[in-house]
Structures are given as C-alpha cells and as structure tokens.
Amino acid sequence: MNAPFDRPLGAAPHLQPGVHVGRPLPRPNAKRLVAGRGNYVTDMKLPRMLHAAFVRSPFAHARILRIDVEAARAAPGVALVATGEDLAKLCTPWVGTLDHFKGMKSEPQLPLPLDRVTWSGQAVVAVVAESRAAAEDACELVEIEFEDLPILADLDTALAPDAPRLVEGFADNLCFRSSLESGAVDDLFASAAHVVEADLAFGRHTGVTLEPRALIADYDASVHALTVHHGTQTPFQFQDLYSRHYGIPEGRVRVAAPDVGGSFGVKLHVYHEDMAVIGLSMLARRPVKYVADRLEAFVSDIHARDHRVKAKAAVGADGRILAMAVEDETAIGPFSTYPRTSAVEGNQVIRLIGAPYRLEAYRADLKVVFQNKTQTSQYRAVGHPIACAVTEHLMEKAAAATGLDPFEVRARNLIPDDAYPCQSLTGYKFEQLSHEACLAKLKTLMDYDRLRAEQAELRARGIHRGIGIAAFVEITNPTPAFYGIGGARISAQDGAVIQITPSGEVRCLISVTEQGQGTEAIIGQIVADYLGVSRDIVRVITGDTEVTPHGGATWACRGAGIGGETALQAARKLKANVLNVAAAILQAQPDDLDLVDAEVVDRAGGTARLSLAEVARIAYFRSDTLPPGTDAQLTVAHHFAPSGYPFAFTNGIHGCHVEVDTETGLVKILKHFVVEDCGRIINPLLVEEQVRGGVVQGLGAAFFEECRYDDAGQLVNGSLADYLVPMSCEMPDIVIAHMETPTRDTELGAKGCGEAGTAASSAAALNAVNDALAPLNAELTQIPMTPARILKALGAY
Amino acid sequence: MAGAVPLTLTVNGVETARMVAPRTTLADFLRTDLELTATHVGCEMGACGACLVLLDGVPVHSCLVFAVQAQGQRVETVEGLVASGALAPLQQAFHERNALQCGFCTPGMLVNAHALITKGTVPDREEIRDAISGNYCRCTGYEAIVDAIEAAARKLNGEGAE
Numbered sequence: 007m008n009a010p011f012d013r014p015l016g017a018a019p020h021l022q023p024g025v026h027v028g029r030p031l032p033r034p035n036a037k038r039l040v041a042g043r044g045n046y047v048t049d050m051k052l053p054r055m056l057h058a059a060f061v062r063s064p065f066a067h068a069r070i071l072r073i074d075v076e077a078a079r080a081a082p083g084v085a086l087v088a089t090g091e092d093l094a095k096l097c098t099p100w101v102g103t104l105d106h107f108k109g110m111k112s113e114p115q116l117p118l119p120l121d122r123v124t125w126s127g128q129a130v131v132a133v134v135a136e137s138r139a140a141a142e143d144a145c146e147l148v149e150i151e152f153e154d155l156p157i158l159a160d161l162d163t164a165l166a167p168d169a170p171r172l173v174e175g176f177a178d179n180l181c182f183r184s185s186l187e188s189g190a191v192d193d194l195f196a197s198a199a200h201v202v203e204a205d206l207a208f209g210r211h212t213g214v215t216l217e218p219r220a221l222i223a224d225y226d227a228s229v230h231a232l233t234v235h236h237g238t239q240t241p242f243q244f245q246d247l248y249s250r251h252y253g254i255p256e257g258r259v260r261v262a263a264p265d266v267g268g269s270f271g272v273k274l275h276v277y278h279e280d281m282a283v284i285g286l287s288m289l290a291r292r293p294v295k296y297v298a299d300r301l302e303a304f305v306s307d308i309h310a311r312d313h314r315v316k317a318k319a320a321v322g323a324d325g326r327i328l329a330m331a332v333e334d335e336t337a338i339g340p341f342s343t344y345p346r347t348s349a350v351e352g353n354q355v356i357r358l359i360g361a362p363y364r365l366e367a368y369r370a371d372l373k374v375v376f377q378n379k380t381q382t383s384q385y386r387a388v389g390h391p392i393a394c395a396v397t398e399h400l401m402e403k404a405a406a407a408t409g410l411d412p413f414e415v416r417a418r419n420l421i422p423d424d425a426y427p428c429q430s431l432t433g434y435k436f437e438q439l440s441h442e443a444c445l446a447k448l449k450t451l452m453d454y455d456r457l458r459a460e461q462a463e464l465r466a467r468g469i470h471r472g473i474g475i476a477a478f479v480e481i482t483n484p485t486p487a488f489y490g491i492g493g494a495r496i497s498a499q500d501g502a503v504i505q506i507t508p509s510g511e512v513r514c515l516i517s518v519t520e521q522g523q524g525t526e527a528i529i530g531q532i533v534a535d536y537l538g539v540s541r542d543i544v545r546v547i548t549g550d551t552e553v554t555p556h557g558g559a560t561w562a563c564r565g566a567g568i569g570g571e572t573a574l575q576a577a578r579k580l581k582a583n584v585l586n587v588a589a590a591i592l593q594a595q596p597d598d599l600d601l602v603d604a605e606v607v608d609r610a611g612g613t614a615r616l617s618l619a620e621v622a623r624i625a626y627f628r629s630d631t632l633p634p635g636t637d638a639q640l641t642v643a644h645h646f647a648p649s650g651y652p653f654a655f656t657n658g659i660h661g662c663h664v665e666v667d668t669e670t671g672l673v674k675i676l677k678h679f680v681v682e683d684c685g686r687i688i689n690p691l692l693v694e695e696q697v698r699g700g701v702v703q704g705l706g707a708a709f710f711e712e713c714r715y716d717d718a719g720q721l722v723n724g725s726l727a728d729y730l731v732p733m734s735c736e737m738p739d740i741v742i743a744h745m746e747t748p749t750r751d752t753e754l755g756a757k758g759c760g761e762a763g764t765a766a767s768s769a770a771a772l773n774a775v776n777d778a779l780a781p782l783n784a785e786l787t788q789i790p791m792t793p794a795r796i797l798k799a800l801g802a803y
Numbered sequence: 804m805a806g807a808v809p810l811t812l813t814v815n816g817v818e819t820a821r822m823v824a825p826r827t828t829l830a831d832f833l834r835t836d837l838e839l840t841a842t843h844v845g846c847e848m849g850a851c852g853a854c855l856v857l858l859d860g861v862p863v864h865s866c867l868v869f870a871v872q873a874q875g876q877r878v879e880t881v882e883g884l885v886a887s888g889a890l891a892p893l894q895q896a897f898h899e900r901n902a903l904q905c906g907f908c909t910p911g912m913l914v915n916a917h918a919l920i921t922k923g924t925v926p927d928r929e930e931i932r933d934a935i936s937g938n939y940c941r942c943t944g945y946e947a948i949v950d951a952i953e954a955a956a957r958k959l960n961g962e963g964a965e
C-alpha cells in the first residue's frame with residue numbers, strides 16, 4: 007500500500023489525450039523546486055529596495071504614553087521611521103465582522119496602533135532601512151513608554167461578569183455569540199437510557215509555514231500605482247484590500263504571488279505589518295520588503311483552535327445517539343481577523359458536531375471571546391478537528407455505556423449511504439456522502455479484528471496499545487452564500503483564460519493559486535483532457551492579478567472543485583472554437599470533427615485532418631485565407647461559480663493505532679489509516695500526499711503543537727525549538743484508501759481533499775490513546791496529549 | 804561597509820572573495836551576497852533544516868555558521884550540487900514520488916539526503932526517517948520523502964527498483 011514502487015508513477019513518456027485526469031502524474035512545476043529554482047518572495051529583491059523591521063510591544067495590554075523615534079531616525083542606513091499616526095493618514099481602518107453573523111462586534115484596526123497595544127508582540131513602530139540588519143539596529147533605539155492595562159489571559163477571566171472590558175464601550179468581552187436548537191432536546195435527554203458527557207480542551211496551534219510571511223510593496227508615485235509581491239493564497243482579495251484601504255484604484259494595484267512556501271490558511275488574512283508595508287512604500291517612494299522572522303511569525307501569524315467544549319449525548323439502549331447538546335467557548339485574541347473574521351471556526355464547530363450521524367435533536371451554544379493574545383482565525387480544516395473530536399469522543403463514550411464495539415456503534419448511527427440527499431439539524435445540505443462504505447473499508451484496511459486480538463495479547467504483557475477511529479464530514483467549495491452575503495469582497499467564483507498560441511500550444515491563466523498542492527498540475531491535466539491535447543503542451547499560469555482573471559483562489563479546498571470545473575468549462579468552450587475554425591478550413595461540419603492529441607480528426611473513424619498548430623497558424627497569420635465571417639477566437643475567457651448546493655461536502659474516516667508507554671507518557675504512533683471520499687480524483691499521487699500532510703498536521707495538534715501563554719499573556723514557546731512540529735522520525739506510515747462519490751453539481755465531480763487529513767486525525771489519536779489507557783481507568787480530555795498530561799491522567803503525579 | 808572583514812572561500816567550486824560584516828551568517832551571505840537563494844531560511848536557530856549546505860562535505864546549518872567561519876573552506880549549495888549532477892537521482896525520485904509540496908524545505912532535505920545516500924549503503928526506512936529528522940516539512944506527511952530517498956539510494960547503490 008505504501009511501498010514506493012507499487013504503482014505506476016506517470017512512467018509512460020507520451021500520454022494519450024483523454025487519460026490525464028485520474029492518473030498519478032508528477033507535477034511539472036516540482037522540477038523547478040527540486041532544482042533549487044524556486045522563486046519565493048523571500049528570495050526576491052528589487053532595485054533600490056528597502057527593508058522594514060518593527061518595534062513590538064513587550065506587554066499583552068498597555069496604553070502607549072510616549073514614543074520617541076528621533077535616535078532611530080538618525081541611525082545609519084535608516085530611510086524612515088513610522089508610527090501609527092503616520093500610517094493612519096494613509097490607510098483607512100478595517101473591522102473584522104461579517105454582516106450575516108448577527109451581533110458580531112470588533113474594534114476598528116489600523117496598521118500600527120495609535121494609543122494602546124492589545125497583545126504581546128504587536129508591532130508598534132516601523133523602521134525602514136537599507137538592510138534588515140540596519141532596521142533592526144535602529145529598532146533598538148526607539149523608546150516607547152507603556153502603562154499596564156488589565157490583561158485578559160484566559161477564558162474565565164474574560165467571561166466573568168465584572169471582567170474589565172477589552173474594548174471600552176463594549177457591553178462584554180464577546181465578539182460573537184450564537185446558538186442553535188433543533189428537535190426535542192430536553193425530552194430526549196430525559197428519556198434516554200444513557201447520558202454521556204465530555205469536557206474537552208483544545209490547545210492553540212499555529213500554521214508554521216516553513217516560509218514565513220513575506221511581501222515587497224512597490225509604490226510608484228509617478229502613476230499612483232502599487233505592485234505587491236506577496237506570499238499569499240489570495241491575490242485578488244489583497245488587490246481589493248490594498249486598493250480600498252489606501253485609496254489606489256483597483257486597476258492600478260497588482261498583487262503577484264510567486265512560489266509560496268506553505269500557507270494552510272495562514273496567508274489569506276490581513277496582518278498589521280503587511281498593511282503597514284504598503285504605507286511604508288508610499289512614504290519611502292521605494293520598494294519595501296518585509297519578511298517575518300520565525301519569532302515574529304509565532305507572535306503575529308494567526309493562531310487557531312483554542313476551544314473549550316462541554317458536550318453531552320443522549321444514548322438509547324441500542325447505542326443510538328438521539329441528541330447532543332454542546333457549549334463551545336473559544337478565545338480569539340483582541341479583535342476579529344479581517345476580512346474573514348475569527349468567528350467562522352466556532353460557527354463551523356457547532357454546525358459540524360454530529361454531522362456524520364443521524365441525530366434527532368441538537369442544541370449548541372457558541373461564545374467567541376476576546377483575549378489579549380495573538381489573533382486566531384481560519385487555519386487548515388476550520389473547526390473540523392474540534393467538531394470531530396467532540397463527536398467521536400462522545401461516540402466512544404456511547405460505545406462504552408452500551409458495551410458496543412466502536413465500529414458497531416458507528417454503524418448504528420451513521421447516516422446511511424442511501425439516505426441522501428438530506429439535511430443536518432444544523433442546516434447543512436448533504437448531496438451524497440459515503441460513510442457506511444468508508445466505515446466498512448476502514449475495518450478491512452486496518453485489519454481491525456487482528457489489531458484487537460493483538461491488543462488483548464499485548465495487554466497481558468503490560469504493553470498498552472490503542473485503536474481509535476473517527477468519522478468526519480468536511481466542508482468544501484463555498485458558494486457566494488458565505489462570504490459574499492456577509493459583505494466580504496471574497497470571490498466564490500473563479501476565472502480562466504485559455505489560449506491556443508500561434509505555435510499550437512496552450513496557455514491557461516487561472517485564478518486558483520498554487521502553494522504546492524499541485525493546482526497547476528491538476529488544472530493542466532483537466533485542460534489537456536477536455537481540450538484534447540497532451541499535458542506536455544499546456545502551460546498553466548497562476549497567482550498574478552495583472553495576468554489571470556479575477557477569482558477566489560485556493561482556500562477551503564476549492565482549487566479542484568471550483569478551479570477545476572472552471573478550467574473544464576473553459577477548455578470545452580475553446581475546443582468548440584477550435585473545431586469551428588477547423589471546420590471552416592476543412593469545409594466540414596464542426597460536429598463531425600474532434601480534437602485528439604492536438605490533431606483535428608474526423609469524429610467518426612478518427613482520421614487526422616489538420617493539426618492544431620496549423621489551425622493556429624492560419625488563424626493568427628493567414629486569416630485572409632479563412633472564409634469571410636469566420637470567427638477565429640482561439641482565446642476564451644470563462645468564469646464559473648458554484649450554484650447548486652451551498653457547499654460541497656466530503657467525508658471519510660480515520661483510524662489510528664498507538665502504543666502508550668505508561669512509564670514515560672510517550673506515545674508511539676504505530677500507523678494511521680484514512681479512507682477518504684473527495685469526489686472525483688484528478689491526481690491520486692497529489693491527493694494522497696495532500697491527505698498525509700493533513701494527517702501530520704492533525705497528529706501535531708494531537709501530540710505536540712501548542713502555543714503556550716503565561717498569566718501575563720506572554721507566549722512562552724515562540725520558537726521552533728519550543729513549539730514542537732512533527733518530524734519524520736515521529737510520524738508513522740499513513741495508509742490511504744479512497745471512495746469516489748463525485749458531486750453532480752459539476753461535470754468534473756471533484757470536491758476537494760485539503761482538509762480531509764487534518765479534520766479527523768487528532769480525534770482518532772485521542773480515541774486511540776484513551777483506548778490504550780481504558781484498562782488503567784485513565785482518560786485524556788485535552789490536546790495536545792503531552793507526556794506530562796498522559797502521566798497526570800495515569801495518576802503518576 | 805563599516806567593520807567589514809575580508810572573506811575567501813570556495814563556493815560551488817568557484818573561489819570567491821568578498822568583504823563581509825562579521826555578524827553575517829553563512830546563510831545570509833549565500834542568499835544575499837552571492838544570490839544563491841536555493842538555500843532557505845526557516846527558523847534561524849538550526850531547528851528546521853531548510854538552510855543546510857555542505858561545508859567541506861558535511862551538512863551544516865548555514866544559519867548557525869558565520870560567513871567568516873567558512874574562511875578557506877569549501878561550500879556546496881543546492882545550485883552547485885544540481886549543476887554537477889550530484890543530486891540527479893534524488894531530484895528525479897523527489898519529482899516522480901511528489902516528495903515535496905511547497906518546496907521550501909526541499910533544498911535542505913536534498914542536501915541531507917545526498918549526504919545520507921552517498922555513504923555507500925542503502926539505508927532502511929527507519930534510518931532515513933532518523934537521518935532527516937532535523938528537516939521540517941510542513942506540507943507532506945514525510946512518507947513520500949522517505950520513499951524518494953529510498954528509491955534514490957537504491958538506484959545510486961546499484962540496486963534495482965524493487
């Protein structure tokens with residue numbers, strides 16, 4: 007299954023057209039990266055480029071009494087020093103709320119603060135100099151006088167009725183509150199055979215993209231135009247934001263994303279330093295580069311998760327889960343992130359809990375709470391790991407209460423594969439999922455009965471192994487019904503421009519972006535098949551607002567599902583144009599022709615009639631030889647927005663096999679299993695490693711990763727020596743199997759696979775550790791499951 | 804350049820002389836002064852492995868070495884190892900197996916893998932996982948990387964693909 011040599015790896019040198027989609031083809035652009043020819047923003051330099059560094063707040067909450075920048079201004083190599091007031095003259099404030107989240111509130115923000123800092127590490131003063139080192143040297147010379155303010159460092163402090171308000175004038179410290187209720191919750195709890203409860207805590211995690219955030223702003227005052235080279239997922243979103251907040255016409259703002267060294271949701275939010283750098287370039291009238299160093303990344307990149315969930319389930323005597331009731335409290339930082347907000351994760355937690363199962367009633371209460379810590383917002387698999395862990399922890403408790411095997415209790419509760427379409431109690435509309443098939447496949451894949459037998463045998467010898475499973479539902483491909491109606495200018499649509507070049511090759515400009523997932527590779531495969539050419543002659547270009555049509559880009563797994571369908575429809579349109587021109591040349595009917603391997607052929611019989619290169623030569627250089635009135639359009643532009651179900655949903659199930667050392671609290675992850683259904687698979691090679699990467703991020707959350715703070719709101723582990731990221735020696739082989747349930751909303755049928763790995767891996771790991779410890783009456787209810795927490799659960803201290 | 808000191812070393816086979824500030828790290832020297840940007844900087848504390856280069860044939864974290872410490876020594880970066888063909892088996896295996904996503908960690912991974920597989924034996928999977936345990940990859944699940952290094956090692960050491 008996981009051996010490197012057991013599957014064809016695109017070995018066929020000349021692939022036949024029509025066979026690219028579904029094949030494990032390597033990514034063309036990866037050849038550059040393995041040759042050391044990557045071009046990341048961190049690598050770029052422009053003539054006369056300056057470098058920015060920031061003086062940061064040492065306090066989590068304080069008033070700024072005085073700033074003295076004179077010594078810094080006079081330091082060697084310094085071009086300018088800017089404070090909040092300097093940038094406020096150029097940049098309008100922003101507020102991180104969405105209109106459809108009723109009652110949501112958040113303070114207006116500026117690039118740098120005017121009078122108050124709200125988290126430790128917040129940038130206060132910017133220094134721009136000839137080199138980063140000179141800018142950092144001058145930062146040391148800036149004097150700032152602070153006055154301490156009360157710090158909201160934990161949920162209970164912030165939620166207390168008499169808590170100091172983080173924002174003066176706000177009635178409480180809640181950014182957002184939401185509740186859901188459906189069905190006879192209280193009646194079902196009153197009459198249930200068992201009520202099982204859970205009280206779970208989820209640590210703060212952060213993305214740790216290996217390339218930190220980076221951008222170069224290049225403002226040209228002569229034409230009032232701005233170019234930003236930006237390591238981002240979403241160039242069009244930033245084009246809009248830089249345009250509106252700095253008053254530069256949209257058409258004069260260009261955002262270009264070259265190679266991006268990881269993103270995971272981190273690189274689509276507005277950061278204060280990034281907004282500041284635009285203004286710094288306007289003030290300096292020279293290009294200004296800013297690259298967060300790793301310490302800065304830890305205190306300023308978004309954090310995520312940080313939830314405390316109380317949950318209970320009403321369980322029938324037969325193991326059926328009748329109802330669930332949950333309360334989620336999540337701490338987000340001093341404001342809601344712009345423009346996607348910090349409320350989406352909690353919202354998705356309470357709406358995804360119970361999603362794989364047939365509940366009769368559900369109640370949820372969400373509190374999104376301000377804190378004096380780094381902002382939290384959307385990070386890979388937004389809300390999914392929390393919802394999944396809560397649901398699956400309760401499922402294990404239901405199994406224990408009724409004496410059922412974990413597979414059996416799920417089999418009795420999963421939404422049957424023949425029950426679709428259907429709707430969850432939280433309002434999600436499911437087109438078609440495959441939980442039962444995935445469950446059955448996982449059991450075989452894990453060789454579950456053998457693992458159980460082995461577990462019993464090893465337990466007798468004092469070896470504590472555990473098996474955990476966790477089913478998930480993943481949200482993908484949002485329609486405009488999400489950010490659009492919330493008032494955020496974030497596209498649900500994507501666009502493609504495909505062109506036959508004069509030599510008969512193909513250029514595809516597309517708005518979905520590449521951060522290593524393989525966007526360019528799969529778009530090329532789709533265009534090749536639906537146009538009728540070999541992948542080798544298709545060039546895919548992404549990531550530049552000046553070049554590609556407008557679109558939402560790559561987030562929420564929309565690259566294949568929305569970007570792929572856009573490419574498919576555009577390729578079809580172009581093919582029709584090519585055949586029309588060819589028909590005019592050949593005096594044939596377009597319907598009688600086809601395009602195969604860049605040759606126009608007779609649809610019946612397949613006889614080659616004319617090469618694509620010849621069609622292009624005639625159209626571009628000898629249009630005089632075409633019949634009068636021939637419309638020789640060998641470039642098409644096409645936009646596509648999903649319009650069927652509000653979201654596509656994918657599903658799957660994970661299994662985790664661990665061994666816990668009860669002396670040390672260390673866990674060896676023996677193997678991890680995933681059965682996932684992402685709809686139509688464009689490229690299994692990419693899907694599988696994408697899922698594995700997601701699993702490892704989820705296992706990191708389960709065992710290692712946590713942004714830890716002290717009572718003064720200071721991040722105490724803001725480096726890669728202290729914040730533990732999973733390494734190769736700690737990670738198991740990860741066995742992947744697929745189900746394929748294409749969505750019928752698109753012709754392509756792809757749904758997305760980016761979150762599938764992360765959504766359920768930490769839940770499966772939690773269940774596995776608890777399974778291992780069950781005979782010892784120990785239970786973990788907090789992730790990450792560090793050795794200290796495991797030993798504490800074991801009563802070791 | 805105030806306080807700059809002379810530095811002479813061999814980079815990718817070319818004798819190179821520059822004036823550098825004593826505090827300049829080897830990583831910054833390679834990236835900024837010589838524009839050898841394949842060497843990446845991820846953590847600047849020797850934890851992530853993105854900046855690995857060969858210094859007199861041994862993989863070192865170029866973020867933890869001052870440029871002046873490399874005086875008179877031989878530095879090889881991914882650019883040089885690619886140009887000489889030394890990395891060809893690894894490049895091919897990484898590409899075929901998709902043993903990278905964003906590619907930011909890849910140069911450091913290649914340098915480390917190269918040092919491992921040129922020892923003359925074929926490491927097993929545990930040995931490979933152990934050897935690259937100082938190279939963070941945030942995108943893949945490491946498995947494809949282990950697969951690719953194993954494949955390249957077999958090829959380099961004359962074993963068949965199976």
